[in-house]
């Protein structure tokens with residue numbers, strides 16, 4: 001039998017209204033520890049609003065968010081990041097003119113709360129070089145330490161963003177459309193990378209590319225009009241007639 005702490009991240013009855021409009025309505029979501037869980041749905045279904053509620057970028061109108069069974073509804077975004085709930089491609093945006101090594105070093109400094117202490121000694125900054133190199137190696141960017149982020153290919157930029165997220169040592173990673181805008185050649189490597197970095201972590205992913213979802217995710221929650229339409233394995237949800245009507249028919253499965 002499942003206990004509450006089998007779930008690294010939980011939403012209970014989460015609702016967000018803008019004026020009278022419910023962008024997210026009574027969403028209950030349980031993300032099992034150590035799993036990769038997808039949140040999918042057609043455009044405007046409420047996925048981004050849900051992510052913003054989970055990372056506390058938005059305050060819910062009602063409902064609760066729990067991290068490892070702890071109610072984090074009242075906390076701020078930076079506080080939940082320190083507790084280990086980190087959203088990639090948002091907090092971890094990279095600095096285009098810094099090198100890969102410098103980008104990861106800044107993220108490591110920020111995870112230690114020292115990012116803006118410019119008077120830190122050069123030695124203490126240099127001490128971050130080895131861990132920064134190790135993180136770059138983890139995402140397949142060895143040899144690119146001195147390359148400015150702006151010169152990386154699109155896929156490698158995403159890998160760098162993942163390295164800066166890993167620098168924060170997240171327990172739960174929220175990945176917001178990691179393959180959006182990518183060419184076919186970059187999709188398989190980034191999918192493999194997400195699988196690799198998922199070891200020992202929990203991942204919730206919003207992703208439009210359903211072949212990425214089917215190859216990565218154990219569980220899938222489908223949103224429609226701000227509400228949970230269904231939840232299950234890829235086979236279960238992709239064969240659900242309601243999902244086919246609401247979602248599959250209208251989505252370009254790249």
Ligand SMILES: Nc1ncnc2c1ncn2[C@@H]1O[C@H](COP(=O)(O)OP(=O)(O)OP(=O)(O)O)[C@@H](O)[C@H]1O
Nearest residue numbers: 018021022023041042043044045046047048049050
């Ligand atoms: N700040 C806001 N004020 C008013 N309405 C909003 C606001 N943010 C989102 N919405 C509305 O809430 C609904 C859900 O939007 P949301 O961006 O969460 O959907 P989504 O599933 O992420 O869509 P997409 O796949 O297109 O990114 C939409 O109808 C959107 O217009």
